[in-house]
Amino acid sequence: MIFVTNDDGIDAPGLKALAEVLETLDEVYVVAPDRERSAVGMAITLHQPLRAKKVRPRAYAVDGTPVDCVDLALGTLLPEPPKLLVSGINRGQNLGVDIHFSGTVGAAKKGTLLEIPSIAVSLALEGAAKRPDFHYKTAATIACRIAKQVVEKGLPKQILLNVNVPNCQLSEVKGIKITRQDMGTYSANAITRLDRGGRPYYWIGGDRAQVDFGGDTDLHAIHNRRVSVTPVQLDFTDHTLITPLKAWLADENMQL
Ligand code: MN
Numbered sequence: 166m167i168f169v170t171n172d173d174g175i176d177a178p179g180l181k182a183l184a185e186v187l188e189t190l191d192e193v194y195v196v197a198p199d200r201e202r203s204a205v206g207m208a209i210t211l212h213q214p215l216r217a218k219k220v221r222p223r224a225y226a227v228d229g230t231p232v233d234c235v236d237l238a239l240g241t242l243l244p245e246p247p248k249l250l251v252s253g254i255n256r257g258q259n260l261g262v263d264i265h266f267s268g269t270v271g272a273a274k275k276g277t278l279l280e281i282p283s284i285a286v287s288l289a290l291e292g293a294a295k296r297p298d299f300h301y302k303t304a305a306t307i308a309c310r311i312a313k314q315v316v317e318k319g320l321p322k323q324i325l326l327n328v329n330v331p332n333c334q335l336s337e338v339k340g341i342k343i344t345r346q347d348m349g350t351y352s353a354n355a356i357t358r359l360d361r362g363g364r365p366y367y368w369i370g371g372d373r374a375q376v377d378f379g380g381d382t383d384l385h386a387i388h389n390r391r392v393s394v395t396p397v398q399l400d401f402t403d404h405t406l407i408t409p410l411k412a413w414l415a416d417e418n419m420q421l
Pocket of ligand 1: 255
């Protein structure tokens, strides 16, 4: 059985396209937020109860976050542990540092923590693939091929795949690239407005400021109309800095 979730909500067209195509591989269960919960990362709901509503056979809408959905699915709603979790298809890219904020990737991270092979799939709307229409079918077709590989070959522990697909026809996709995460940053951006009482309120959300744009990055692949597949690890430790930092302990300031 394959478990499908997302952060755009149970009614999102990307979720429908993904679930439909994965049915060709195996039985699909859907547990997804009852409304859009984009950019909530790995947030969980601890201070109020959660409700799950059965909306179709093998499909539940939950009034919580994507990670809540994974917890509920694995903890009670699914009849057995899935052999694969696929999160998406997100409306919009999850490239570079986006993965820290993404609810789509957040759900795949949670699946990985629970030792389920997990894939996050996003339809990239920036770069060369910027279009007014949404090619979820392209992303679904590619997601299905990658899902098949993951089921057959498995993934190492603590590793998920972050897949981004350019928003175009399948015939216009220029291939699949295995990439690394672009480490460009966003600008801090806050728009200030005044409410009717004259009090300020704000909208946040920056633009990509610098882009590292090595030829091997996820962003580069998408800007060249290629599918980007990044192996993402949950271990945030910088192993190269362990030894140099140990040398700091010799400093007299660090003596206890
Ligand atoms: Mn989303």
